[in-house]
Amino acid sequence: MTLIVLCLCFMVTIGTGDILPQLSSEITKLGFHREIHRKLTFPVALLPGLVPGGDVECHVMFDELIPAGAYMDPYQLENLRMFVGLNVEIHDQVDLEAPEFQSSAIHVSVFSNLSLIGDSWQAGYVFPVHIRYHGISDSSEFVRVKFITPSVAIRCQDTTYQMTFYGYGGPIHSQQSRLCSRGSPILCDWMFIQTEKICCRYHKNEIRKDF
Amino acid sequence: MRSFMDFTSQVVMALALRLLLLVYGEWQDRTMAVKFTDIDYHVFSDAAKFVDQGMSPYQRATYRYTPLLAWMLQPNIYISSSFGKIVFILLDVFTGYLIYTVLKMRGVNDKTANICAAIWLLNPLPMTVSSRGNAESVMSCLVLLCLYFIYKGQVMWTAIVYAIAVHFKIYPVIYALPIYLWLGNSEGHLQVSGWKGMLIFGLPNKGRCKFVMTTATVLAALTWICYRLYGWEFIEHTYLYHITRRDIKHNFSPYFYELYLQTAFGDSTMIGIACFIPQVILLLTFSVIFYREPALVFLLNTFSFVTFNKVCTSQYFLWYLCLLPLILPMLTGITRLKAVAMVTLWFAGQGIWLLPAYLLEFEGMNTFLYIWAAGLAFFLINCYIMHTIMACYRPLTPPTLSKQSTTQSLNWTKWNTRDCDSKTETVQSIDSVKTVTRKTASTDSKSMKIMPKNRQVVDNIDSPGVKTRSRSKPRSVK
Numbered sequence: 001m002t003l004i005v006l007c008l009c010f011m012v013t014i015g016t017g018d019i020l021p022q023l024s025s026e027i028t029k030l031g032f033h034r035e036i037h038r039k040l041t042f043p044v045a046l047l048p049g050l051v052p053g054g055d056v057e058c059h060v061m062f063d064e065l066i067p068a069g070a071y072m073d074p075y076q077l078e079n080l081r082m083f084v085g086l087n088v089e090i091h092d093q094v095d096l097e098a099p100e101f102q103s104s105a106i107h108v109s110v111f112s113n114l115s116l117i118g119d120s121w122q123a124g125y126v127f128p129v130h131i132r133y134h135g136i137s138d139s140s141e142f143v144r145v146k147f148i149t150p151s152v153a154i155r156c157q158d159t160t161y162q163m164t165f166y167g168y169g170g171p172i173h174s175q176q177s178r179l180c181s182r183g184s185p186i187l188c189d190w191m192f193i194q195t196e197k198i199c200c201r202y203h204k205n206e207i208r209k210d211f
Numbered sequence: 212m213r214s215f216m217d218f219t220s221q222v223v224m225a226l227a228l229r230l231l232l233l234v235y236g237e238w239q240d241r242t243m244a245v246k247f248t249d250i251d252y253h254v255f256s257d258a259a260k261f262v263d264q265g266m267s268p269y270q271r272a273t274y275r276y277t278p279l280l281a282w283m284l285q286p287n288i289y290i291s292s293s294f295g296k297i298v299f300i301l302l303d304v305f306t307g308y309l310i311y312t313v314l315k316m317r318g319v320n321d322k323t324a325n326i327c328a329a330i331w332l333l334n335p336l337p338m339t340v341s342s343r344g345n346a347e348s349v350m351s352c353l354v355l356l357c358l359y360f361i362y363k364g365q366v367m368w369t370a371i372v373y374a375i376a377v378h379f380k381i382y383p384v385i386y387a388l389p390i391y392l393w394l395g396n397s398e399g400h401l402q403v404s405g406w407k408g409m410l411i412f413g414l415p416n417k418g419r420c421k422f423v424m425t426t427a428t429v430l431a432a433l434t435w436i437c438y439r440l441y442g443w444e445f446i447e448h449t450y451l452y453h454i455t456r457r458d459i460k461h462n463f464s465p466y467f468y469e470l471y472l473q474t475a476f477g478d479s480t481m482i483g484i485a486c487f488i489p490q491v492i493l494l495l496t497f498s499v500i501f502y503r504e505p506a507l508v509f510l511l512n513t514f515s516f517v518t519f520n521k522v523c524t525s526q527y528f529l530w531y532l533c534l535l536p537l538i539l540p541m542l543t544g545i546t547r548l549k550a551v552a553m554v555t556l557w558f559a560g561q562g563i564w565l566l567p568a569y570l571l572e573f574e575g576m577n578t579f580l581y582i583w584a585a586g587l588a589f590f591l592i593n594c595y596i597m598h599t600i601m602a603c604y605r606p607l608t609p610p611t612l613s614k615q616s617t618t619q620s621l622n623w624t625k626w627n628t629r630d631c632d633s634k635t636e637t638v639q640s641i642d643s644v645k646t647v648t649r650k651t652a653s654t655d656s657k658s659m660k661i662m663p664k665n666r667q668v669v670d671n672i673d674s675p676g677v678k679t680r681s682r683s684k685p686r687s688v689k
Contacts, residue, residue: 031575074272075253083244096273099459099474133460136475141577 019043020170023152024198032131034070038062039124040152040195042114047121049167050114050156056165058114058156060123061178061190066106069145070129071096077127086125087111087182099133110150111181149197153178153190164189218311218325222304225332229300232342233293248296252344255295259284269444275452277379278437278445280346296344303341303348307332309355310536313506316362317607319540327536340529347526350380351533354509357386358537361393361505366418370425377426378433381453382530385494385512387426392502394418409499455483461568461582463523463561465590468583470521483521490519504606506537511597518593523586525561544603553596560589 026037040060049056066072071094080086091107112123134143153176156165173192180188216224236247258268258281268274268281286294311328315321331337341348353376360369369390376383395412415423437445458464459471466486473482493515501508513531517523542550564585567578 029573031571031573033573075250075257079246094272097460101474133471136472 019045020194020196021046021152022198023149023195025147025149027147034129034131035126036129036147037124037126038110038150039122040112042121042123044116044119044121046169047114047156047167048169049165050121052116055158055160056156056167057159058121058154058165059181060112060114061153061155062110062112062125063151063153064108064110065148065150066108066129067145067147068103068105068132069100069134069143070131070147071103071106072108072127072129080127081182086127088127089179089182099135101135103132109179109182149195151192152195153192155180155188155190157188166191168193170194216325216329218321218328221325221329221332222308225304225307225338226300228333229303229338229342230297232338233296233300236296236342237293247343249340249343249345251346252295255280255284255344255346256287256292259287259295263288267441267444269441269448275448276346277433277449278441279379279433280349295346296342299341299344299346299348302352303337304332306337306348306351306355306533309352309359310533313355313359313362313537314540316359319607323540327539330536330539331533334532336532337529340526345526347529350376350383351529353379354383354386354530355533357383357390358505358509358534361390366394366421367425370422371429373422374426374429374433378430381450382513382516385516386509388495388498389502389505389508389512390422391419392498393505394422395502458522461571461579463525463564463586463589464521465583465586466521467586468579471579486519486521490516493519501601504538504604506534507541507600507604510534510538511601514593514597514600518590518597538600538604541605541607542600542603543605545599549599553599556592557596560585560592564589 021040021042024039024041028035028037040062044050047058050058072088072090073096074090074094077086077088077090081088087110089109089111091109092104094106095103110125110127112125114121114123116122129147131145137143151173154168156167157163158165168191171194173194175189175191177187178190180186239245239247254271254274255276258271258274258276261270262268262278262281263285268276268278274281283298284295307328310331311324314324314327319327337348337351353372357369357372357376360366360372373383373386373390392413395416434446437449458467459474461467469482494512497508497511497515501511510531513534517527517530520527545553564582567576567581567585570576571578571582
């Protein structure tokens with residue numbers, strides 16, 4: 001018998017002298033059907049060339065790795081894309097019915113736009129995940145399903161000259177060529193950035209967490 | 212007795228309510244995050260799109276149906292996405308028509324037939340199921356149509372419809388034996404007692420050969436066409452998946468917990484095979500004993516198949532619920548109180564399962580044992596209901612036989628009637644007194660006079676060589 005307790009793994013890192021965008025995460029709901037909330041907040045200082053209505057457009061991509069103990073329903077995501085505009089690209093085949101011990105992790109990319117709220121740029125999303133049946137256990141009544149923090153990438157484009165805009169002012173991990181958007185055959189240059197992870201909020205029934 | 216609406220009004224109301232639900236469903240789908248439409252309908256529609264693009268419908272994950280369904284829903288792409296729902300609704304209403312027609316064929320009066328049809332037509336459960344785009348109405352229609360042709364004595368059409376039903380979903384294979392036995396020789400009903408008599412009775416005759424050959428031909432043709440188009444994945448998804456599936460997720464079946472625990476030990480093939488044994492025993496038993504009452508044996512076979520299955524979900528209940536109205540007029544041994552109690556028990560059994568299942572799935576509470584216990588309780592409730600149906604079933608006058616079919620000697624095996632509340636054997640109310648003459652196997656003719664309601668049956672016909680049993684005293688085999 002197993003019961004699943006979800007927790008989010010976080011490492012709090014703060015670079016000395018660097019301003020970092022803040023990434024907050026939250027899991028809501030209970031049982032086998034959960035929702036993961038992510039919110040990324042950029043101080044305007046990190047994107048000096050970005051102004052509302054200006055020539056520069058910026059997009060954010062979150063690289064999530066859904067563990068083997070969970071899955072996302074592609075058909076549900078398609079419905080959410082049409083209904084709430086959630087853009088998710090699933091890179092692996094998803095077996096909706098397999099238990100955890102017959103499954104592997106799923107790599108997904110979530111694309112989001114930036115919105116100016118107050119004095120910061122924000123991007124975020126809510127996506128549903130479903131927990132798989134896990135193997136039975138003699139020793140433990142609960143099993144831990146870990147959702148690791150996603151990698152965050154940003155790309156900015158000068159719409160006037162149709163060129164990549166490299167005005168991001170924060171620390172960058174790496175640069176990769178990846179799909180420009182969900183379902184797009186075109187590749188774009190994405191900059192994977194460092195973020196400051198803000199500790200999660202837990203539902204009252206979830207008492208276990210890792211740091 | 213207050214007058215009940217006539218059948219035509221019922222059909223119109225049933226159609227109107229279902230279409231209203233369909234319209235509401237479209238509105239809910241467009242405006243709310245929680246959708247009215249069944250997830251399966253999207254599966255069918257997506258599969259239809261793949262077919263339209265010249266691809267296999269099995270490209271759609273979880274599409275485990277015949278390609279015929281994807282072909283049927285092609286107008287979803289060109290006409291309207293609701294076309295399939297309208298088809299399912301029409302078939303659902305047609306099922307109600309078949310219920311009414313079969314009952315009338317069997318001599319049930321108009322009022323009773325109306326009420327029984329209304330149990331299906333005005334029932335919110337099938338109403339909602341078909342309006343949401345679930346394809347179960349296709350199966351209920353095919354099975355009822357098969358019964359219709361059985362009672363009409365049209366063997367060829369019985370076989371054709373039966374083959375299509377088996378092609379659509381494999382479970383109608385449980386009706387093969389009772390249909391085969393029903394097509395038996397009128398003079399061969401257990402002329403010789405014991406196993407020898409049963410073996411002789413089981414020998415093929417013209418009707419049986421026609422049925423078997425036609426069914427095999429139609430089924431083989433459909434299978435061959437689909438196999439040529441889609442290859443092994445058609446066989447795998449349409450047939451093999453349903454036979455070999457091991458659903459370890461919680462469902463009504465009491466087997467689910469055992470199968471889940473077996474995952475720790477790897478292969479559970481032997482367990483899966485062993486689960487079939489009680490089903491097979493019951494199917495054979497009911498088929499041999501009740502084959503003379505096709506509606507009853509269809510119901511009992513389906514009921515036992517679903518109850519004893521490795522996987523049991525709400526969707527399967529429709530498989531036997533569509534047959535229940537056909538035998539209700541014959542359940543004269545049940546009082547209203549008992550009938551209400553059984554219906555309440557059936558719903559209560561589901562309720563006590565749904566609560567821990569909800570707590571597990573949506574609250575994350577460890578309720579596996581409670582779910583399993585509730586599944587066992589629901590299983591016992593279903594067994595009790597089956598027992599009550601068998602105990603309180605009173606056959607009608609000999610079924611109306613078409614000119615093509617042969618007369619059959621009648622011997623209604625009576626079960627232990629102590630479980631029924633009614634002390635008097637009653638027959639259904641009919642419009643007038645009828646006298647039926649039948650020839651037994653020994654060519655002696657006896658007559659059975661059927662009296663109006665609440666009068667005792669004057670006499671029963673026994674064919675020689677068959678054991679009968681009544682409450683008064685047992686009678687030996689001649």
